[in-house]
Amino acid sequence: MIEINHLYKMYRKGQLALDDVNMTIGEGMVGLLGPNGAGKTSLMRILATLIRPSSGDALINGVSLKKAEDIRAMIGYLPQQFQVYPQLTGAEFLDYVAVMKGMSDPRKRKAEIVRLLEEVNLSEKAYKRIRTYSGGMRRRLGIAQALLGSPQVLIVDEPTAGLDPEERVRFRNLLTRFSLGRIVLLSTHIVADIESNCRQIAVLDQGRVCFSGDLAELQASGQGKVWEGIVEEGLFAELNPMSIVSTRRTDEGLLCRIISDAPPIGMEAAAVRPTLEDGYLALLRARQEEGAIRLW
Numbered sequence: 603m604i605e606i607n608h609l610y611k612m613y614r615k616g617q618l619a620l621d622d623v624n625m626t627i628g629e630g631m632v633g634l635l636g637p638n639g640a641g642k643t644s645l646m647r648i649l650a651t652l653i654r655p656s657s658g659d660a661l662i663n664g665v666s667l668k669k670a671e672d673i674r675a676m677i678g679y680l681p682q683q684f685q686v687y688p689q690l691t692g693a694e695f696l697d698y699v700a701v702m703k704g705m706s707d708p709r710k711r712k713a714e715i716v717r718l719l720e721e722v723n724l725s726e727k728a729y730k731r732i733r734t735y736s737g738g739m740r741r742r743l744g745i746a747q748a749l750l751g752s753p754q755v756l757i758v759d760e761p762t763a764g765l766d767p768e769e770r771v772r773f774r775n776l777l778t779r780f781s782l783g784r785i786v787l788l789s790t791h792i793v794a795d796i797e798s799n800c801r802q803i804a805v806l807d808q809g810r811v812c813f814s815g816d817l818a819e820l821q822a823s824g825q826g827k828v829w830e831g832i833v834e835e836g837l838f839a840e841l842n843p844m845s846i847v848s849t850r851r852t853d854e855g856l857l858c859r860i861i862s863d864a865p866p867i868g869m870e871a872a873a874v875r876p877t878l879e880d881g882y883l884a885l886l887r888a889r890q891e892e893g894a895i896r897l898w
């Protein structure tokens with residue numbers, strides 16, 4: 603379990619990235635959603651003990667972040683910009699990381715690397731140079747390095763950014779498999795990444811946790827606020843662009859999906875069932891209206 607207590611992060615130039623974050627994270631896959639600049643990476647880097655909080659603390663399985671060595675032995679981390687050495691092979695790279703993690707027995711190291719390469723479906727590429735890997739293969743290698751030493755907690759920062767749809771699905775499935783019996787904390791701003799397999803979701807916005815709950819609860823944030831209707835093309839420009847979630851051209855005009863507390867003016871619209879993404883957008887929009895955040 604991860605217990606985050608009154609975590610603040612203020613960067614040198616006065617940028618407040620985390621503003622009193624409190625959260626309890628249980629076992630399984632947990633999604634951390636939030637728009638650009640919400641503080642997701644800052645939170646993950648703090649939990650991975652790469653940077654220190656300005657104040658507050660978190661306990662990972664009862665161990666304080668102040669005990670950085672103990673925490674590092676417990677967690678695996680895949681950063682947003684995962685740096686690899688393109689001239690090494692996948693197996694050489696993992697061996698290098700394993701040595702860095704203090705795995706001194708070469709035979710045990712080799713066995714672990716073979717096992718992990720198999721788990722992430724890279725055995726065939728093990729002895730090929732990383733520069734020949736696709737983006738998805740590099741991410742899978744990233745997960746393999748994060749899993750060296752079988753950590754109880756896996757922290758992955760926007761792991762599917764830049765992947766094609768097929769790799770994205772494959773990568774999500776891989777993470778789901780690893781989340782059995784572990785905590786996998788995954789940050790993203792892509793709702794589909796967390797749609798099917800996260801048992802808990804937290805939404806960060808401007809450094810604050812503005813939602814914590816399950817998928818159904820996030821979806822319910824859009825209840826009664828999602829509308830669909832046909833708009834004549836000439837009138838489209840008059841709609842509030844911030845409220846339009848999607849548009850589709852039909853023979854009658856543009857079919858618009860809109861998020862709004864009240865039925866949209868200037869069109870005939872019917873209330874429709876919110877998707878998870880609608881719920882997320884409705885939540886951010888409500889905060890926007892409270893004046894809490896700037897527009898995208």
Ligand SMILES: Nc1ncnc2c1ncn2[C@@H]1O[C@H](COP(=O)(O)OP(=O)(O)OP(=O)(O)O)[C@@H](O)[C@H]1O
Nearest residue numbers: 613614617619636637638639640641642643644645
């Ligand atoms: N090293 C830094 N120095 C100063 N400000 C920073 C630094 N790193 C992040 N920030 C600021 O802190 C805030 C939170 O950034 P962070 O990268 O944690 O957000 P994020 O939710 O991960 O964003 P994204 O989805 O764009 O990656 C932003 O306003 C960002 O500009």
